[in-house]
Amino acid sequence: MRVSLKDVALHAGVSIKTVSNVVNNYQHVTPAMRARVQSAIDELGYRPNLTARHLRKGRTGIIALAVPELGNPYFAELAGAVVDAAATHDFTVLLDHTGGNREKEVLVSQGFRARVIDGLILSPLELEAEDLLGREDDVPMVLLGEREYDLPYDHIAIDNVAAARIAVRHLLSRGRTRIAFLGARTDSANRPAHLRLAGWRAELADAGLAAPDSQVGPTGGWDRGDGAEAMARMLDAGVRPDAVFAYNDLVAIGAMRVLHERGLRVPWDVAVVGFDDIAEGRFGAVTLTTVSPDKTAIARLAVESLLRSLANGSQGEGREITAPFRLIERESTLGRR
Incomplete structure (x- = not known):
């Protein structure tokens, strides 16, 4: 009993x-x-009846987390951090995968699961501000990522421009002067790729270095294959950087594979910096220097913001909350010691 x-x-x-x-x-x-x-x-081995506790407050005890791609290690690790953060408040997390599809992101944001969740943490890629202006669902929502909406929902992100500048500054400190950027996009200007590209340009400009378009490698996506293709195109065009700053770790890992295949040694011939600090980057033949967003802090801030709105009976407060990050230096820029 x-x-x-x-x-x-x-x-x-x-x-x-x-x-x-x-x-x-x-x-x-x-x-x-x-x-x-x-x-x-x-x-006695007593365990609280969490379901009953939430029901007494008119809640389900469930919050939803919707991310673009659970197969991406960054979002998988972030999801794990959100689950852990929610558990400290006796909440269960329902995971959803939008595929970065605007229609699915709209569907999620409009509360198609509103009857079973107390709140939503959404990391959108394609969602636009107008998609949220007519939001009728009163379930609290917190937005993650670098899209700027100017709407009454708490928004948690890192400073991508500052993070990119620190990554490029590190490469400059290692004596690199021909620093390429891989992972540029040609669409919406408020996406993280544009912010990281802007940081790359600004840091090079402050160092008195040119930032030619030939050293910018656009990609159709941000996976390993995209990084490999962008690196190969750049080398085939006769562009020979002595360093690469990649949009994320997956792009960096793809680029490093191509550099290896072309007989270029990382970091002696080409130093590489990624972004996200995924586990894969710590265990390659050459460990990856990377910008590490504090995923634990992002998760904690998101859950706490959501529960604050829930307690206040609001959808959100429109706060811009900046999460911390740091540069982790590894073999891809320092070599083996």
């Missing part, structure tokens, strides 16, 4: 209210009383 609060109270010799205060981590319980109740909880 399921152990109840009453069972724990009888075992500990306290009131049911005291047990409830301990279970809900209320601060006014004395340390001695908390230890006494916790001992009874442990001995």
